Amino acid sequence: MEKDNNVKEIVKKIFTEYLSENKCRKTPERFAILDLIYSDHRHFDMDTLYEAMNERNFRVSRATLYNTMQLLLDCKLVLKHQFGQNMAFYERAYNNEFHHHLICTRCNKVQEYKDLELKKIIQNKKINRFTPTHYSLYIYGICSSCARGLKKTKKESQ
Amino acid sequence: MEKDNNVKEIVKKIFTEYLSENKCRKTPERFAILDLIYSDHRHFDMDTLYEAMNERNFRVSRATLYNTMQLLLDCKLVLKHQFGQNMAFYERAYNNEFHHHLICTRCNKVQEYKDLELKKIIQNKKINRFTPTHYSLYIYGICSSCARGLKKTKKESQ
DNA sequence: ATGTATGCAAACCATTTGCAATGAC
């Protein structure tokens, strides 16, 4: 899509500038990872990213994946959400419509929840002695499937 | 304090009922852990809880601590917050004035942030096909110390 | 040429698990 290619160009430029400013090298691995993230993956975890890189025939080590992700977090092109200790997921941060998260405490499913009113109120808060950059709102509860008793498993604690 | 003892009695009763309903045994370890949590510890992590139990001359294994904490999470007497993968902290949930969290992305300090207006708005949201029980709001940014350039370390990613 | 980034494998560490012994019921 035309629009998506524009976004890819822009984030690539942002990343390039960030790397220059911080005297980091512009390696093909780093740009390949960024490109993949801004291709399909709205939400992803490290494992799916690792496999997806392989499928693209651009093999990178996990070490490089983690290293690059830290850079992308630092320059705010990616957001990280940590749930249980062994459950982190990431999402694109640039031009990604902002949303909150609903987390079912019974089946651990995570859904997006958009609410512009909430977003505006939270973002416009003035806080003493603190300069906000971004925020995460996690609403816990029971999803409709679990409420109907369709699901019974619970793998991980909140 | 009189009031605190009341709270302890109440949570003990809640826990007892929860254990009965779920056919779990009422072991001294479980009540000792609950009592400690509702004694001093507003925020705590597993390590400080473990040491504090020792200091009280009531030694419990880490396995029991984790087991009991899961029960307390299930019956909503304790809340869990997970930050970096190896950084979880807990807080009492009963009668604990509700607050949000400010997290400095430079030094990783976490402060409480009370805002009744926000609380009301979020708690009163009606959400389609989802029954909320509780929520966590994490606002990321730069704390005043870091803004003044007093601190430079960053141990853990968000 | 220089030194940062990569890949690999080993290390890390909070949490979980298996199992024998204990003790709540």
Place this chain on the structure above:
DNA sequence: GTCATTGCAAATGGTTTGCATACAT
């Protein structure tokens, strides 16, 4: 007496680290 719970020690698994090699500059 029965079986859930405990303590211990080993296992787990995502992430980090050390080090030799590769490659961006």
